[in-house]
């Protein structure tokens with residue numbers, strides 16, 4: 001519409017959704033939460049070799065209340081399942097989950113009496129990463145996939161979406 | 172080594188209680204009447220000639236077809252004479268044994284585990300609760316009639332967390348003076364999913380009760396469904412910080428069952444890899460331990476070196492963390508070309524890197540305040556609790572499996588075994604730092620020795636125990652069949668049992684395998700160093716402040732994969 005030419009330089013136009021998603025996807029703070037072997041590879045991503053800070057996700061938070069992302073790195077056992085769900089519940093919206101490694105994705109090699117066959121039985125999962133353990137680069141890849149997903153997100157399809165009431169709904 | 176004389180002496184003292192003696196693969200087991208176990212145990216410990224002062228392992232085995240269905244196996248060690256002895260006692264379903272917890276404190280958790288896994292009760296045990304599963308769990312998983320996948324279909328979240336309530340005995344005498352605080356299982360400083368219930372008076376710790384099992388994956392049960400070679404993959408995932416050590420301990424136990432020994436070149440390669448494992452494990456320990464106490468830089472430094480090592484290990488084995496690199500009677504592959512130079516280069520740099528860590532920590536006033544005099548463990552307590560590895564050496568006991576019971580040609584290597592003086596967190600730190608230097612030294616020697624052996628001689632030539640070469644498989648039907656049979660079924664050792672252990676980065680890591688003559692292990696028992704070491708935690712933290720728990724847990728260097736199995 002030619003509106004861009006009338007705006008002084010240095011100002012950018014975008015949708016609210018676009019800018020919020022952009023902010024969200026570049027500051028995904030994971031909760032410090034390692035379960036098993038895969039957690040070691042998760043730690044490597046935050047070391048200098050791979051430097052997860054490049055994606056704005058280096059702020060590992062020990063408290064779920066300050067985190068946006070749960071990286072389930074390791075085997076979820078039946079004894080631990082309740083706590084995993086509890087941590088997820090304690091995280092404020094918006095929040096995402098990466099199932100890192102085959103154990104978290106599907107129980108992995110442990111088809112046994114105390115292993116939950118996939119963390120998706122307990123919490124919704126956004127990205128699955130196969131591997132036992134996956135290479136740390138795979139976690140960065142998952143993070144980028146998640147960023148893509150976030151940038152495509154619509155407010156209205158988010159679980160935390162609060163819609164204004166329509167007039168006829170007000171009594 | 173194995174004590175052949177003990178039987179005579181025991182028989183003379185307890186003609187009724189001692190039922191017999193067995194020998195398998197050179198290992199001596201004395202059979203004891205179940206009711207008399209405590210008496211015999213006391214004698215074994217107190218008799219000055221026998222002086223079995225350490226209980227290395229205690230586990231159960233289930234033989235459903237026998238009338239006395241359960242066998243409880245005690246592995247003892249005498250520090251003074253470096254001797255070992257195994258005791259065995261059989262009980263029927265519903266019968267119980269006397270607890271030996273008062274003789275060796277190490278038995279406390281081990282007996283709880285046997286109770287949890289087999290349902291065998293121990294009379295006189297002060298705290299006989301489930302340990303790896305939770306109160307209210309149905310059945311005993313290691314019984315042969317318990318299905319590997321468990322009894323229930325699917326999984327539903329329980330309404331409340333398992334083992335929510337602290338044990339009764341901890342709660343008693345509560346007149347508002349004490350407070351019970353729960354730490355973990357999601358806590359950045361418990362190194363995984365350890366949970367510790369703390370009883371506090373103000374900020375001072377009155378008692379600490381670890382709650383385990385949050386990573387209990389049923390490895391010992393699962394291995395019973397796999398062939399000997401395949402079960403190796405499970406060992407990687409126990410102490411995942413040092414997978415080669417686990418591979419080595421397990422494979423040596425398997426080889427003992429088969430009665431073979433790998434060629435020298437393979438042995439040296441194994442030594443080299445095991446020492447690299449120690450380095451990766453100790454580096455990870457230092458990184459996280461320092462991070463817990465608040466030194467962030469060390470974390471980055473240690474991970475830098477750890478990555479270099481992982482790259483080398485990846486070039487050799489093809490995997491960073493979970494290599495499963497050993498084969499029955501050798502290793503999977505020879506060293507790749509050009510790896511020597513990379514290793515040499517690393518070894519040249521490494522001492523200066525350790526000096527860097529030391530410059531950051533050893534005289535740092537905060538570090539000293541947080542570690543000196545914290546978590547002191549007396550040598551007698553350490554031995555009584557079955558503690559091994561750097562924790563034991565930190566308390567001033569010069570004992571190392573590599574020296575005491577050499578394996579994989581360790582007797583040909585020159586290295587020192589460092590010890591501490593006071594047994595505090597700082598000493599354990601120094602011990603591990605020195606161990607890293609010694610490991611680098613061993614790797615250098617191993618490299619030289621590998622050069623002196625013929626290339627390619629990496630696995631025993633035995634048509635039954637190793638698969639046919641790949642090029643044959645593609646041409647000859649016999650070889651193809653043999654290959655198929657080898658990998659689908661696997662070789663079977665003669666019935667019997669074997670125990671082999673290594674000095675893992677965390678302590679004595681051993682495997683007790685029982686074979687019934689089939690290609691799958693009948694019992695696959697891991698002697699977990701961290702599990703036993705962690706038992707000393709309450710002793711070490713009593714009287715300290717809450718923040719010190721973090722330092723002490725760090726200095727025990729635990730890994731939950733192996734504690735919970």
Ligand code: SF4
Pocket residue numbers: 036037038039073074075100101102103104108109131132133134408493
């Ligand atoms: S996927 Fe493999 S490496 Fe990861 S936690 Fe499971 S067993 Fe360990």
